[in-house]
Amino acid sequence: MARIELDLAHAYAPNPKQDSDYALLPLKMTFEDGGAYALLGPSGCGKTTLLNIMSGLLMPSQGSVQFDGVDVTRASPQVRNIAQVFQFPVIYDTMTVAENLGFPLRNRQVPKEQIHKRVGEIAEMLEMSGQLNQLAANLSADQKQKISLGRGLVRPDVSAVLFDEPLTVIDPLLKWQLRRKIKQIHHELKLTMIYVTHDQVEALTFAEQVVVMTRGRAVQVGSAAELFERPRHTFVGNFIGSPGMNFLQGSVRSEGLQVADTVLPWLSGQSLPPGEVKLGIRPEYVALVAAQTPGALPMQVAQVQDVGTHVMLTARFAGQTVKARLSSDAARMAQGDTVWLQVLGAHSCFYQNEEIVA
Amino acid sequence: MNKTGFEKRNLFMVLYIVFALLPVYWMVNMSFKTNEEILASFSLFPQHFTWANYKTILTDASWYSGYINSLIYVGINTVISITVALPAAYAFSRYSFLGDKHVFFWLLTNRMTPPAVFLLPFFQLYSTVGLMDTHIAVALAHLLFNVPLAVWILEGFMSGIPREIDETAYIDGYSFPAFFVKIFGSSGESVGRF
Amino acid sequence: MSTTIKPVNQKAWFLILPVLICVAFSAIVPLMTVVNYSVQDIISPERRVFVGTEWFAAIMRDEELHSALLRQLTFSLSVLAVELPLGILLALSMPAQGWKASAVLVIVSLSLLIPWNVVGTIWQIFGRTDIGLMGAALQGLGIDYSYTGNATHAWLTVLLMDVWHWTPLVGLLGYAGLRSIPDAYYQAASIDGASKFAVFRYVQLPKMRGVLMIAVLLRFMDSFMIYTEPFVLTGGGPGNSTTFLSQFLTIKAVGQFDIGPAAAFSLIYFLIILLLCFILYNWMQRVGTQDKEGGHE
Secondary structure (H helix, E strand, O other): OOOEEEEEEEEOOOOOOOHHHEEEEEEEEEEOOOOEEEEEOOOOOOHHHHHHHHHOOOOOOEEEEEEOOEEOOOOOHHHHOEEEEOOOOOOOOOOEHHHHHHHHHHHOOOOHHHHHHHHHHHHHHOOOHHHOOOEHHHOOHHHHHHHHHHHHHOOOOOOEEEEEOOOOOOOHHHHHHHHHHHHHHHHHHOOEEEEEEOOHHHHHHHOOEEEEEEOOEEEEEEOHHHHHHOOOEHHHHHHOOOOOOEEEEEEEOOOEEEEOOEEEEOOOOOOOOOOEEEEEEOHHHOEEOOOOOOOEEEEEEEEEEEOOOOEEEEEEEOOEEEEEEEOHHHHHOOOOOEEEEEOOOOOOEEEEOOEEOO | OOHHHHHHHHHHHHHHHHHHHHHHHHHHHHHOOOHHHHHHOOOOOOOOOOOHHHHHHHHOHHHHHHHHHHHHHHHHHHHHHHHHHHHHHHHHHHOEOOOHHHHHHHHHHHHOOOHHHHHHHHHHHHHHHOOOOOHHHHHHHHHHHHHHHHHHHHHHHHHOOOHHHHHHHHHOOOOHHHHHHHHHHHOOHHHHOO | OOOOOOOEOOOHHHHHHHHHHHHHHHHHHHHHHHHHHHOEEEOOOOOEEEOOOHHHHHHHHOHHHHHHHHHHHHHHHHHHHHHHHHHHHHHHHOOOOOHHHHHHHHHHHHHHHOOHHHHHHHHHHHOOOOOOHHHHHHHHOOOOOOOOOOHHHHHHHHHHHHHHHHHHHHHHHHHHHHHOOOHHHHHHHHHOOOOHHHHHHHHHHHHHHHHHHHHHHHHHHHHHOOOHHHHHHHOOOOOOOOOOHHHHHHHHHHHOOOHHHHHHHHHHHHHHHHHHHHHHHHHHHHHHHHHHHOOOO
């Protein structure tokens, strides 16, 4: 169990001059001992690179990695004592489940009885005690992933467990079982766990803190609630939530926000720097209100999707589109109707240059 | 990779390359020496470098007729091999039919037969048919070994091309021959191997 | 053949008809001729007597055949014993990528591309004590080397020639097998603290198992059928110390014109190879499906 501190950047070329030369733009991050973290982002954002730098499979071109205050930037994964679970199950084909689980301990010359005991404990935790003597190669993908995880846990002094999209090849039905198991293990062993994924559901359900990344940048670190309520970057607003945040282009006036030719009055105490801003509001917070309500806009219904439990309304105003998640009453709406949707309220966020300003 | 592993691997590689090239090098060495020099002295490099040997094999009729013969029969062989192998490979790759696995296996066994087994019957067969001593005969004899191999390689290659491409081409209105040539012909790598 | 579901279409038989005709002409007709000869005693072109399995029985009892068979088996097993470990070592030593990988691949594959009779010729000259580098070198070391006079020397030279010729095949197959191992396996082994030998034993060798089996069977079969190279190098001599099965058959068929026994033996020879081919084919099918299910991404 370790506390991991990162202060680094990683570039492809020796002399990086611009942002695109970096795989990871300079970042400073701390992962607390025993915490559950997720690195969330689309493909190519650098999350696997970051994970590999933490595990020691990759060395950053600049900066340092510290485990419990000790600089391990140049140290191998063995020295750092981490465990890593990869995208597809990595097991030793010629060994049984028990032999697979005991492999790291055998390499450390641990006495046989201890190995046996420890393997038994871990197998119990993973609910695989009945399969200890089966050939690992014959098991299903999710069981193989459990073995991969088990190999990491079998070392009592493992510093952190790193997951690189481990559920990629698992059947959807078994995915949530494995997720639950991982969470359970986290509760029991209190290990530092870092989970890389592009699936926000996985990230938000597993982690206490999520690091949202895009194009080599860690854009925001926060809990699921923080990321949902106050995304610090329009990317986060867009990426988190299904569908993502609505953005309306507008300009700041003293009396309110001007969207096209309508002015939405500010809430009390709100003040923004002058210029162009983007108003961000999540579909969940767009409310259907009476006409002329302050902060609402008259919009043309473009599409009504009845999803059973709720209705997804797509409406247009002056060339801009807003999606609203409404209760099933709204199913009565038809295309072309005019509705008043409140966009400026307590849950609205304002962005300039993609970064949050209010 | 630690240092000692690195060195041992490289050392073995160097030694093997020397082993692989030594006989070839020796032949090249000799090819630039005259007969007299070869018999008279022993050296790692030609003392009197000469192109005479190369000139001989390229101009002497008894030598170059060999190339021409080879070229002829290889040409015939290649054309026939590919012409018959392509449709067969397509059939094996795209369809399943009665006895397909067995026919495929039987084809492979021909590649694996000891050539000596066919020596006698070929001798008899070709003299009976009157094709003895012709290019066609050699080409046809080699078909036995080359066609199955062609079918095997082409089938593997074609199986790598998703069937969806066939269907797409069909929907796009390509006639079968046109589609065949376009898709498989343009990826002529496998075909070119022959 | 792929294992995805394919539509059934009996009309596909028309597509394979040309191939069947070609191969039938080249294979079935001659083969039937051989079968024909194997059950007849051809005393003269006009007089033929059906003798049933007499030739087969005679062949089985033939002392010369037994020794040729033994010689062949010893040779094939020696070939495997040397080429397999050497080929694996070669595969492990070849660089994984970059220009060095391409260069090494080309150099190493050179011997595979040389026509077999040329291989025999190269070694015939290479081994001569007067004009050959190896022969002269060995003699310089004090060894009374002669592949024409000394049976053991002839054997070793033929073996060395085959190793030189075909080890790269095992090497290339092994190399292909190694390259298909995803990095994650090496990374996981590193994280698990495995030694280099443990990585070889638990990751590389198991994953190479499929291709190595193909290499073993290919080499065994091809060495069992070997003809050109030893024929050019030693002509089967001294005496018959390097006369392997193919040459033995050829001598019987064309040299001595014992058509009946030759034909019978042809069939037996063919059946042995067929059996090995069958095993090879089934193994490759199994390995093929394993690879697809193994999750090699």
